[in-house]
Amino acid sequence: MEGRGSEAQQPPGGPFFTRGEVAKRNSCKEAWLVIRERVYDVTRFVEEHPGGEEVLLEQAGADATESFEDVGHSTDAQEMLKQYFIGEVHPVRRSHVFWTTWLIPLFGALVIGLMYRCYMMDGKSS
Numbered sequence: 001m002e003g004r005g006s007e008a009q010q011p012p013g014g015p016f017f018t019r020g021e022v023a024k025r026n027s028c029k030e031a032w033l034v035i036r037e038r039v040y041d042v043t044r045f046v047e048e049h050p051g052g053e054e055v056l057l058e059q060a061g062a063d064a065t066e067s068f069e070d071v072g073h074s075t076d077a078q079e080m081l082k083q084y085f086i087g088e089v090h091p092v093r094r095s096h097v098f099w100t101t102w103l104i105p106l107f108g109a110l111v112i113g114l115m116y117r118c119y120m121m122d123g124k125s126s
């Protein structure tokens with residue numbers, strides 16, 4: 001029973017998946033779920049789910065946090081999640097930062113370019 005009881009400290013990080021990547025795994029051939037920002041590959045669990053495969057397939061590729069919690073799954077069920085853990089949802093903020101880091105200089109360059117053009121045209125007309 002070694003290693004049990006450390007479930008609160010699941011390794012942070014791990015591979016990151018975007019919600020788009022998860023959304024592609026929405027069939028019985030490949031079924032991924034997001035629960036509390038973590039990604040679970042439940043493909044081999046679908047048929048074994050005590051609550052039926054229907055409900056899992058319905059949520060496949062999506063964020064099932066709410067439905068998972070609404071059912072009031074037992075601690076056993078929470079424990080089972082660990083077996084299917086494959087990674088985390090890519091933090092939204094990162095892609096946000098990625099875009100703004102590019103957009104701001106791009107916008108700045110555009111403004112400077114326009115100002116320069118106006119300045120040049122001004123020079124020509126006078």
Ligand code: HEM
Pocket residue numbers: 033040042045049050051052055056059064067068071072073074075076077078080081084
């Ligand atoms: C990997 C994710 C999941 C695991 C490991 C899991 C596990 C389990 C387990 C072990 C049970 C038996 C009862 C219990 O121990 O609480 C159960 C029941 C159930 N589950 Fe899940 N479940 C998962 C996801 C979901 C999702 C996403 C839904 C809803 C869309 C769902 C709906 C249900 C329902 C309706 C039952 C029957 C509850 C009852 O009979 O009272 N489960 N699940």
